[in-house]
Amino acid sequence: MDIESVELRVLHLPLVQPFTTSFGTETVREVIVVRVRTSAGDGWGEIVTQHAPLYSSEYTGGAWDVARRFLVPALLAQRRLTPQRVANVLAPFVGHRMVKAGLELAVLDASLRRAGRSLAGFLGGVVPRIPAGVSVGIQADAAALVDAVGGYLGEGYRRIKIKIAPGRDVADTAAVRAAFPEIALQVDANSAYTLDDVDTLAALDAYDLLLIEQPLQEDDLVDHARLAARLRTPVCLDESIVSDKAAADALALGAAAIINIKAGRVGGYLEARRIHDRCVAAGVPVWCGGMLETGIGRAANAALASLPGFTLPGDVSASSRFYRHDIVAEPITLDDGFVTVPSGDGLGIEIDHAAVEAATVERLDVRA
Ligand code: NPG
Numbered sequence: 001m002d003i004e005s006v007e008l009r010v011l012h013l014p015l016v017q018p019f020t021t022s023f024g025t026e027t028v029r030e031v032i033v034v035r036v037r038t039s040a041g042d043g044w045g046e047i048v049t050q051h052a053p054l055y056s057s058e059y060t061g062g063a064w065d066v067a068r069r070f071l072v073p074a075l076l077a078q079r080r081l082t083p084q085r086v087a088n089v090l091a092p093f094v095g096h097r098m099v100k101a102g103l104e105l106a107v108l109d110a111s112l113r114r115a116g117r118s119l120a121g122f123l124g125g126v127v128p129r130i131p132a133g134v135s136v137g138i139q140a141d142a143a144a145l146v147d148a149v150g151g152y153l154g155e156g157y158r159r160i161k162i163k164i165a166p167g168r169d170v171a172d173t174a175a176v177r178a179a180f181p182e183i184a185l186q187v188d189a190n191s192a193y194t195l196d197d198v199d200t201l202a203a204l205d206a207y208d209l210l211l212i213e214q215p216l217q218e219d220d221l222v223d224h225a226r227l228a229a230r231l232r233t234p235v236c237l238d239e240s241i242v243s244d245k246a247a248a249d250a251l252a253l254g255a256a257a258i259i260n261i262k263a264g265r266v267g268g269y270l271e272a273r274r275i276h277d278r279c280v281a282a283g284v285p286v287w288c289g290g291m292l293e294t295g296i297g298r299a300a301n302a303a304l305a306s307l308p309g310f311t312l313p314g315d316v317s318a319s320s321r322f323y324r325h326d327i328v329a330e331p332i333t334l335d336d337g338f339v340t341v342p343s344g345d346g347l348g349i350e351i352d353h354a355a356v357e358a359a360t361v362e363r364l365d366v367r368a
Pocket residue numbers: 021050055134135188190238289290291292293315316317
């Protein structure tokens with residue numbers, strides 16, 4: 001397959017409500033979508049960077065620059081590119097994993113469409129639908145949080161994750177647990193704590209949580225292992241797991257008992273599958289995280305989450321949890337608390353071109 005050109009667009013998609021985490025509040029999702037035009041047809045991908053480097057060092061302006069100047073030209077210089085070769089071609093360029101993941105996804109989509117195969121089938125998915133979890137941002141107060149959680153439970157979500165931050169942790173968790181004693185509940189700190197906070201984090205042990213996600217900084221693997229030894233609640237890593245190698249290190253150190261796999265964060269769906277396979281071999285449960293994906297990345301995440309090691313519900317929610325108007329013809333919906341894994345060729349989605357056009361704030365075509 002030869003790539004003829006790559007179209008990059010920055011989109012601005014308003015969120016149905018603000019989304020607050022320990023690193024900030026988003027009201028508009030800024031995201032880059034990728035369209036590769038190949039000798040065998042088009043493919044679509046999504047680069048999940050945010051406007052500012054708050055979750056990771058990657059951000060949209062940097063992603064745009066590195067894609068345009070280095071990564072896309074490197075792909076355009078290849079003859080007979082396969083999805084499996086994308087990561088190798090891009091490997092000389094350090095970092096920028098979210099950009100690499102978005103480009104690889106577009107090549108995967110084009111290649112699988114041509115082959116008449118679904119992404120889920122290609123990755124090794126084993127179930128036609130996956131249980132849906134939802135990530136609930138920090139609210140004005142604990143009562144508002146309980147209300148928000150109740151709303152999502154009413155929609156059928158099967159697992160709730162609440163965001164925590166210093167000062168908004170134990171009381172918020174206690175309120176949700178008191179209101180909903182039986183639900184599958186977990187918390188996400190997005191790196192907001194240090195080992196000095198061990199007593200606060202240990203206080204969360206009282207609330208029967210599935211896990212605590214990324215309490216410490218991205219590069220704090222040793223401290224996560226120390227913390228894990230002090231908590232009953234299993235420690236799950238997100239930001240720290242930037243590659244299969246990082247996953248191997250975290251497991252070897254005892255820094256994580258559970259891993260959140262996000263294809264964007266680790267450089268692509270093929271690397272995500274390697275982490276899945278490693279965790280299955282090690283008996284470590286994984287779940288599929290989310291980064292407010294549009295219908296493009298959401299379809300791909302549902303495919304990934306259909307692999308057998310994804311034994312915990314992930315953050316693959318309905319598109320309507322974030323967007324009034326998604327950019328695909330058939331946005332992901334909830335059916336009895338489950339999301340159907342797309343079974344069509346490639347990502348199994350059709351792009352709503354008018355919606356893409358309406359959301360575009362910047363566009364660039366890079367040609368061979
Ligand atoms: O459902 O897509 C979703 C959002 C899940 O909470 C979620 N994502 O820290 O995991 C996270 C958080 C996030 C959002 C991270 C945007 C980075 C960017």
